[in-house]
Amino acid sequence: MAKLAIIATIKTAPGKRDEYLKHLKAHAERCLATEPGTLTFEILVPLEEPDTVMLYEVYASPEAFQAHWTGLSMQQIKQDAAGLQVSLTGVRCNIAQ
Template sequence: MSRIALIVTFEVRPGCHAALLDLMRRHAAACLADEPGLERFDVLEAMDAAGRPDPLRLMLYEVFRDQAAREAHWAKPRHEATKAAFAPLIEGRSSQLCRLGPD
């Protein structure tokens, strides 16, 4: 089966970047420690053209071994708790699911 990547972009509420960044870093570390099918979970700070962090955008890059690992990740109670915790920190989000090249 093909590995799956998920790229999520958050539109951060003004003044909430540091809180969301901390929350997502802790979430990523907990997921990586607990989910063998999650191969990678990076928290990315978007940058502007001058190389400065964009305080209104934050991104995640996750790589799953396969579809079953992705579904297991979303089924964890931690996933819903984290979604509830970040909801007041964001104005919106978009995501893109991707298949990683040949195995």
């Protein structure tokens, strides 16, 4: 089965990126520790966009991503970071072999 990569862009509330990052880092650690299909979860901090965070995630399969998207860690970060996230967009990608 083919791996699935996600490139996501998150806009945070103005001036709240550092606070949001605390919750996002905990989320990434939980996902890597408890979701066998989550292979990579990298958090990127754009240098010239102070209220933006980007993610590079790799999943073992589309099903693994769906398990992540509906999983407990996702529910936890939504609760923990309520009011800190303005928007989330993502692009699903195949990994060139």
